[in-house]
Amino acid sequence: MSFGKVNRIGTAEATPQYQDLQLFTDVLSIVRKSYVEEVEMKDLIYGAIDGMLASLDPHSAFMPPDIYKEMMIDTSGEFGGLGIEITIKDGILTIVSPIEDTPAYRAGLQAGDQILKIEDQFTKDLSIMDAVKMMRGPKGTKITITVMRESFDKPQEFTLVREIITVKSVKSSTLEDGYAYVRVAQFQERTANDLLDALKLLRSQNGSLRGLILDLRNNPGGLLDQAVKVSDIFLPGGLIVYTEGREEGAQMKFSAHPNNTEDDFPMVVLINGGSASASEIVAGALQDHGRAVVMGTQSFGKGSVQTIIPLTDDSGLRLTTARYYTPNGTSIQATGIIPDILVNPIEIQEAKEGMLFREKDLKNHFETPEKTDEKLPEEDERQMFQLNEEYRDDYQLMRALDLLKGWHIFKALDRTAA
Known part of the structure; x- marks a missing residue:
C-alpha cells in the first residue's frame, strides 16, 4: 500500500529544524488517517511527548494530569502505593530504595532489586511513570511484583498490599x-x-x-x-x-x-x-x-x-x-x-552470656576492692545493651557510634599526655 507523498510547503527553503518538525507532523497525519483504528489526538500527542522524554535520560518524564497530581502529593509526604523509589538502570526498572515502614520495606525489598514484572506485565520498555501508575492503587488491594536480586538463583515474586503511604521524614x-x-x-x-x-x-x-x-x-x-x-x-x-x-x-x-x-x-x-x-x-x-x-x-x-x-x-x-x-x-x-x-552491612550474632566465663567464675579467685570514683568496664557493657534491639543489630550504626566515642577517648588521651 502506498500513502503517496505528503505535500510540503517551502521545502527547499526549510531549515533542518523545520524539516525535522515536518517529519513529525507527516507521521502524525499518516497515523490519524490510516491507522487500523481511530486514535484520539490527545493520546497520540501524549505518546509522542512520552517517547521523546524517555529517549533523554531515566529521570526526564511526561506526567499526565493524574500522575502529575500524585507527584505533587508525594512531596508533602502522603500517597497511595507500595513505598519504593524506582529508576531505570541499564534499561531495567530498578529500586533505588524502599521507604521505611511501608509494604515494600516490610516485605524485604532492597535497593538495587530489579523489577522484572508487575502482575503479568513485563517491565521491559515500561516508563517510570507507567510503572508508578501500575503499582499505585486503592488502599487494601494486592499487587504482585517479580524481583531479581544478585543473591537470588531465580526471580522471586513478592505480593504486597497497597497502603496510604505516610512518610515520616x-x-x-x-x-x-x-x-x-x-x-x-x-x-x-x-x-x-x-x-x-x-x-x-x-x-x-x-x-x-x-x-x-x-x-x-x-x-x-x-x-x-x-x-x-x-x-x-x-x-x-x-x-x-x-x-x-x-x-x-x-x-x-x-x-x-x-x-x-x-x-x-x-x-x-x-x-x-x-x-x-x-x-x-x-x-x-x-x-x-x-x-x-x-x-x-x-x-x-x-x-x-x-x-x-x-x-x-x-x-x-x-x-x-x-x-x-x-x-x-x-x-x-x-x-x-x-x-x-x-563499612558493609553484616548480621550481628551475639554470643550467649551462658557460654562465656570470666576470672570471677574461677574457683578461689580473689577480689579487688572497688573504687567508688571509677567506672568498671562492665558498666559500659550494661549501657551498651540498653540500646534498642533495632539499633544493636545495625552493624554500620554501631561502627559509627564506636567512632564517635573513640574520638572523645583519643581527645582525652591527648589532654592527659599534655
Missing part, C-alpha cells in the same frame, strides 16, 4: 548519654524544620551533644532546597552545592549561612547504595567541608537536577535541567559519594 533517638541518632528518610517540604525540632529535643534530653549520627541510608532524595537547608544547619559557611546547565536559571550556587548553625560536635553520616540525589548533596557537602565522617557504602550516584514544569492541561513535565556538584567540584553523577570509611 525525620526520626531521632538518644543512643547513649550525649550520643544522638537522627534518621532522615526523605527530603520533603518540612524536613529541615523537623530536623531542627529533633535536634532541640535531643539537646533537652542530653544537655549537650557529644556526637551525632545522621543516617541517610536508603534515602532516595527529594527536594533540593531541603537538602540545602539541612546542610546549612551543620555548616557555618561556604558552598553547599552548585549546579550547571544550559539555561541561565540552571546555573545556581547554594551557600551556608552562619546564623543558627549547630554546635561543632563530631558527626558521622551513614550512606549506602540507596542514598540518592538530595541525600548525596548533604553527604557530599559535609564531607567536603570536613564537617562529618562519611561511613557506609558507595551511594547511588544521581547527580542531576530535575525541574517540574506544569503544562496547560494540568499535566506536567519532569525535565533534567542541570548537573550538581559538591563544594570541591566533584560531580557524583553515576559515581556517587565514596565513604571515608567503608
Whole structure:
C-alpha cells in the first residue's frame, strides 16, 4: 500500500529544524488517517511527548494530569502505593530504595532489586511513570511484583498490599548519654524544620551533644532546597552545592549561612547504595567541608537536577535541567559519594552470656576492692545493651557510634599526655 507523498510547503527553503518538525507532523497525519483504528489526538500527542522524554535520560518524564497530581502529593509526604523509589538502570526498572515502614520495606525489598514484572506485565520498555501508575492503587488491594536480586538463583515474586503511604521524614533517638541518632528518610517540604525540632529535643534530653549520627541510608532524595537547608544547619559557611546547565536559571550556587548553625560536635553520616540525589548533596557537602565522617557504602550516584514544569492541561513535565556538584567540584553523577570509611552491612550474632566465663567464675579467685570514683568496664557493657534491639543489630550504626566515642577517648588521651 502506498500513502503517496505528503505535500510540503517551502521545502527547499526549510531549515533542518523545520524539516525535522515536518517529519513529525507527516507521521502524525499518516497515523490519524490510516491507522487500523481511530486514535484520539490527545493520546497520540501524549505518546509522542512520552517517547521523546524517555529517549533523554531515566529521570526526564511526561506526567499526565493524574500522575502529575500524585507527584505533587508525594512531596508533602502522603500517597497511595507500595513505598519504593524506582529508576531505570541499564534499561531495567530498578529500586533505588524502599521507604521505611511501608509494604515494600516490610516485605524485604532492597535497593538495587530489579523489577522484572508487575502482575503479568513485563517491565521491559515500561516508563517510570507507567510503572508508578501500575503499582499505585486503592488502599487494601494486592499487587504482585517479580524481583531479581544478585543473591537470588531465580526471580522471586513478592505480593504486597497497597497502603496510604505516610512518610515520616525525620526520626531521632538518644543512643547513649550525649550520643544522638537522627534518621532522615526523605527530603520533603518540612524536613529541615523537623530536623531542627529533633535536634532541640535531643539537646533537652542530653544537655549537650557529644556526637551525632545522621543516617541517610536508603534515602532516595527529594527536594533540593531541603537538602540545602539541612546542610546549612551543620555548616557555618561556604558552598553547599552548585549546579550547571544550559539555561541561565540552571546555573545556581547554594551557600551556608552562619546564623543558627549547630554546635561543632563530631558527626558521622551513614550512606549506602540507596542514598540518592538530595541525600548525596548533604553527604557530599559535609564531607567536603570536613564537617562529618562519611561511613557506609558507595551511594547511588544521581547527580542531576530535575525541574517540574506544569503544562496547560494540568499535566506536567519532569525535565533534567542541570548537573550538581559538591563544594570541591566533584560531580557524583553515576559515581556517587565514596565513604571515608567503608563499612558493609553484616548480621550481628551475639554470643550467649551462658557460654562465656570470666576470672570471677574461677574457683578461689580473689577480689579487688572497688573504687567508688571509677567506672568498671562492665558498666559500659550494661549501657551498651540498653540500646534498642533495632539499633544493636545495625552493624554500620554501631561502627559509627564506636567512632564517635573513640574520638572523645583519643581527645582525652591527648589532654592527659599534655
